[in-house]
Amino acid sequence: MIKVLIVEDDPMVAYLNEKYIKTLPEFEIIGKAANGEEALKVLRDKKCDLVILDVYMPKMDGLEVIGEIRKEFIEVDVIFITAAREHEVIDKALKLGAIDYLVKPFEFERLKESLKKYLVRHEMMRNKGQIDQKDIDLLTKVDSKIRHSLPKGLQERTLKKVMDVLENNRDSYLSADEVAELAGISRVTVRRYLEYQESVGVLKCETKYGTVGRPSYVYKIIR
Structure with missing residues (x-):
C-alpha cells in the first residue's frame, strides 16, 4: 500500500484530490495538511511514500516544503498539483526532484496516469535487487500520444x-x-x-x- 499525504490549503481541492486518489486501491491517504509547516510535522512523524503538494500556501509554500524535505533527507516522492504556471517555479520544482507537475484545473485521467506510473516505479524499486536498462527506460520515458517517429509526409x-x-x-x-x-x-x-x-x-x-x-x-x- 502506497501511503500518501495531501498538502493543500483549499479544503475543497484537498477533498477532491483525496476522492480521486481513493479510487485507486493501491493508495492510502495517511493525512492532509493545510500548509507546509503542518506537512513537515506529519512527514517527520509518519512513514509516507508520496506527497501531493500545492505551491501557493500560507506560512510555508510548496517549494520551501520540498526544499526542506531534501535538506532533511526525508525519503518521500513529490507530485505537485498547483495553479502555479511560472516557468521558474516549475523549473525549481523539477530540479528539487518532483516526479510530476500537474497544473490546476486538471483532468482526473491525468492524475490517474501519474499515480499509475508511480505505482509501477514503487513496485519495481521495492521488488527488484537490480534494475536493467529496459526497466529504467520504462520509468523515465515521456508518455505522449503524439511522440512517434512519424512516417514521411506527416507533421x-x-x-x-x-x-x-x-x-x-x-x-x-x-x-x-x-x-x-x-x-x-x-x-x-x-x-x-x-x-x-x-x-x-x-x-x-x-x-x-x-x-x-x-x-x-x-x-x-x-x-
Missing part, C-alpha cells in the same frame, strides 16, 4: 491539432469530417492522421452505419 504540429480535438472529446467517437471541422484542417489530411494513429494503437476505430450510403468510420482515443 507533429498537424498531428497535435488532430489529437487535441480528440483529447477534448475523449468520451465521444468522432468522424474525420467532425475532426476536420474542429481542427480547421482538410478532411483528406485528417483521415491520414487518424488512420496512422489507429495503426500505432493510439486510436480505436469503429464503423458507423447510416440509413443510406456507405458506412463511415469514427475514432476515439484508447484509454
Whole structure:
C-alpha cells in the first residue's frame, strides 16, 4: 500500500484530490495538511511514500516544503498539483526532484496516469535487487500520444491539432469530417492522421452505419 499525504490549503481541492486518489486501491491517504509547516510535522512523524503538494500556501509554500524535505533527507516522492504556471517555479520544482507537475484545473485521467506510473516505479524499486536498462527506460520515458517517429509526409504540429480535438472529446467517437471541422484542417489530411494513429494503437476505430450510403468510420482515443 502506497501511503500518501495531501498538502493543500483549499479544503475543497484537498477533498477532491483525496476522492480521486481513493479510487485507486493501491493508495492510502495517511493525512492532509493545510500548509507546509503542518506537512513537515506529519512527514517527520509518519512513514509516507508520496506527497501531493500545492505551491501557493500560507506560512510555508510548496517549494520551501520540498526544499526542506531534501535538506532533511526525508525519503518521500513529490507530485505537485498547483495553479502555479511560472516557468521558474516549475523549473525549481523539477530540479528539487518532483516526479510530476500537474497544473490546476486538471483532468482526473491525468492524475490517474501519474499515480499509475508511480505505482509501477514503487513496485519495481521495492521488488527488484537490480534494475536493467529496459526497466529504467520504462520509468523515465515521456508518455505522449503524439511522440512517434512519424512516417514521411506527416507533421507533429498537424498531428497535435488532430489529437487535441480528440483529447477534448475523449468520451465521444468522432468522424474525420467532425475532426476536420474542429481542427480547421482538410478532411483528406485528417483521415491520414487518424488512420496512422489507429495503426500505432493510439486510436480505436469503429464503423458507423447510416440509413443510406456507405458506412463511415469514427475514432476515439484508447484509454
